[in-house]
Amino acid sequence: MGLRDRGIEIKKPEQIAAMRRAGLVVGGALEVLRAAVRPGVSTAELDGIAEDHIRSAGATPSFLGYHGxxxxxxxxxxxxxxxxxPGERVLAEGDVVSLDCxxxxDGWHGDAAxxxxxxxxxxxxxELMRVTEEALWHGIAAARLGGRVTDISHAVExxxxxxxxxxxxxxxxxxxVGHGIGSAMHQPPNVPNYGAAGRGPKLVQGLALAVExxxxxxxxxxxxxDDDWTVVTADGSWAAHFEHTFTLTPDGAWVLTALDGGETQLAALGVPFGGR
Incomplete structure (x- = not known):
C-alpha cells in the first residue's frame, strides 16, 4: 500500500513553500512570546500577543476554534x-510554560512549540528542558530520505x-505523539517519541512532519x-514540550518552523541542511 493510500499527504514544492511561510510566522510568534514571558504576565495576555502577531503577518491561527x-x-x-x-493564570517566578503555536x-499549516x-x-x-529540546533535534537529525518514521522516534527516545x-x-x-502536517494540522502518520528504528512509513520528499x-x-x-483539553502529569511532576515542523529535500532536512531553517542546530549535529 502506498503512502497516499494510507492517507499520507505528499506535498508539491510550491505547497512546501507555503508551509515555510506559515512556519516563519509560527517561528516569529514563538520568539515574540519567549520575549514576553515574565512574572506577572497571564497566559491570556500571551495568547493575545500570539494572535496579533499571526494575524498581522497575514496568517490565521491554527488552534483557534480547532475542535472548539x-x-x-x-x-x-x-x-x-x-x-x-490560555486564561487568567498569571505566571510566577520559577514557573515553566510550554507554548504551542x-x-x-494559503491553506497550509506550520506547528511548533x-x-x-x-x-x-x-x-x-x-536539564529537563535542555534534554527535551536536544531530543527534538536528534530526532530530526535521524531522518533521511528512504528511511522510516520510527528512525526519528528511536533517536528521540x-x-x-x-x-x-x-x-x-x-x-x-x-x-x-508527533504527526504529519500539511493542508490540515494533524495528519497521518503518527510520529511517536519512542520505539525501535526502521519501522513505519518511508520518509520521502514532500512529506512534512511535526516532531514533538x-x-x-x-x-x-x-x-x-475537566476542561477536556489540559493534559497534566498524574504524579504532579513538571514537564517540557518542544516541537518543530520539518521536511526532507535531496540536500537534507529543512525545519520549516525554525527561523534559520534549522541550519545552526543541524550543523552542530553534523547533519546536511536542506533549506533554500
Missing amino acids: FPGSICASVNDEVVHGI GAIV VTVAVGAVPAEVT KHVRSHAGHGRSFGILEDY PMVTLGSPDVEVL
Missing part, C-alpha cells in the same frame, strides 16, 4: 504537559534515556482535566 479550542496558542504551566487553555498561510522558564528555575528543570540515571528520571509520553517530544521529570502517565 478557545485559544490561539496552548499555554501549559509546570505539571501541565500540553493543550493548556500554529498558523495557516517551546518551553520557557519564568526567571530562575531549579537545575533539574533546566535514545537521547532522553541517555540522560536518565544517577537519581534522575525522565518520562516520555506515549499517548501523545513531551518529557516529564517523573512518570509518563497523564490525565486530562
